[in-house]
Amino acid sequence: MRVGKAEVLRIEEYHGLGFPPQAFLPDWEDTLVQKHLHWMVPRHYVPDEGRLVGSIHSWLIKLPNLTVLVDTCSGNHKHRPDNPFFSMKNSSYLENLLAAGVDPDEVDYVFCTHLHIDHAGWNTRLVDGRWVPTFRNAKYVVSRNEFERLVSDPNPSQDHLNLIVDTIQPIIDSKQWLLIDTPFQLCDELYIEASPGHTSEHCHVTLSSGGERAVFSGDIVHHPIQVHIPTWNSSACSVPLQAIRTRMQVLESLSETDTWLMPVHFARPFCCKVGKPQDGGFECIMD
Numbered sequence: 001m002r003v004g005k006a007e008v009l010r011i012e013e014y015h016g017l018g019f020p021p022q023a024f025l026p027d028w029e030d031t032l033v034q035k036h037l038h039w040m041v042p043r044h045y046v047p048d049e050g051r052l053v054g055s056i057h058s059w060l061i062k063l064p065n066l067t068v069l070v071d072t073c074s075g076n077h078k079h080r081p082d083n084p085f086f087s088m089k090n091s092s093y094l095e096n097l098l099a100a101g102v103d104p105d106e107v108d109y110v111f112c113t114h115l116h117i118d119h120a121g122w123n124t125r126l127v128d129g130r131w132v133p134t135f136r137n138a139k140y141v142v143s144r145n146e147f148e149r150l151v152s153d154p155n156p157s158q159d160h161l162n163l164i165v166d167t168i169q170p171i172i173d174s175k176q177w178l179l180i181d182t183p184f185q186l187c188d189e190l191y192i193e194a195s196p197g198h199t200s201e202h203c204h205v206t207l208s209s210g211g212e213r214a215v216f217s218g219d220i221v222h223h224p225i226q227v228h229i230p231t232w233n234s235s236a237c238s239v240p241l242q243a244i245r246t247r248m249q250v251l252e253s254l255s256e257t258d259t260w261l262m263p264v265h266f267a268r269p270f271c272c273k274v275g276k277p278q279d280g281g282f283e284c285i286m287d
């Protein structure tokens with residue numbers, strides 16, 4: 001799709017069945033979902049399987065003089081014992097990137113909205129038994145506070161310890177991290193702001209070009225039902241009340257403007273616009 005002068009491409013790692021709804025959205029109630037089944041089934045929810053449908057993808061923003069990749073999925077060959085779904089993947093993500101006409105060496109900036117395992121994985125890849133930066137010429141942009149949150153966690157999970165070794169440290173060694181304080185203007189068209197809640201230091205980036213706008217929202221929302229019912233957090237949201245506040249604020253601001261919402265985990269068509277408030281939430285306009 002085009003947003004002003006920018007071309008925006010989706011680079012897929014995974015699209016298909018995801019987690020059971022009650023496990024991923026703990027407040028899920030079948031009775032509240034009933035009136036949404038007509039648009040959710042089967043593209044976003046498969047009741048017969050008891051599974052949500054989701055995606056893991058990057059958004060690639062091609063500006064006239066700059067190529068920016070937003071979030072980098074799970075990566076291949078990474079050992080994630082706490083989260084088998086994201087562990088030891090062997091996806092064709094890099095082939096998908098090349099098929100989109102982008103050589104990894106052409107990427108100028110990689111922006112991670114946060115440093116969860118499914119948003120930073122392709123920061124590195126395994127070459128001859130060593131983890132090396134996938135994007136050799138890029139600066140890897142992340143909130144300084146998000147970086148500190150991860151590396152100074154007093155109680156890290158095994159997945160986080162592994163993430164630091166295979167994904168964070170190689171980019172420290174190559175001196176490619178660009179740690180930022182928010183808000184941060186990355187270039188004329190891209191503005192990064194804090195959106196705490198999913199992690200305490202989560203950020204998102206707004207693309208503005210030619211009078212058009214798109215918000216690359218990371219994990220502010222995971223599933224389109226959360227546009228209709230923004231008080232439902234995912235089980236992975238670490239500051240729940242703040243996550244709800246941020247989700248409400250961002251959706252409210254999008255509902256007042258003609259702006260694309262570009263999350264990382266929505267199934268096809270992968271993005272939406274946010275319509276008028278209704279029943280405590282917002283209309284989710286996908287087609």
Ligand SMILES: [Zn+2]
Nearest residue numbers: 116118219264
């Ligand atoms: Zn995620």
